[in-house]
Amino acid sequence: MIRHCVFIRxxxxxxxxxxxxxxxxxxALKSRLAGMLxxxxxxxxxxxxxMDKGYSEGFIVDFADAAARDAYLADPEHQKTGAKIVAAAEGGIDGIFVYDLEIPG
Known part of the structure; x- marks a missing residue:
């Protein structure tokens, strides 16, 4: 399993x-994308x-595997929402921290 963590300023x-x-x-992407758990x-x-370094809000998405995570990253709807996040973040992309963990199954 992949745990995709996104923290936003x-x-x-x-x-x-x-x-x-x-x-x-x-x-809402969960209903469309296979492997988004x-x-x-x-x-x-x-x-x-x-300790949060100003990243006071965020979200986590669990995926069945790296392929499911990669499909999410390539998805046009995800990319539109990602652009909204960048626009809303302090300093644009500099206000976003992404960290993926592989969780042994």
């Missing part, structure tokens, strides 16, 4: 409704002050 003027809409678009989104709740 949203620009201060981005409203909660826009964030909810972006996260909903990511979750689950999505999770939310704000950082860690008590370790400052």
């Amino acid at each position: 949203f620009r201060p003027e981005i409203l909660a409704d826009e964030k909810v809409s972006i996260f909903a678009e990511i979750a 689950a999505t999770y989104e939310g704000t950082n709740v860690s008590p370790e002050v400052g």
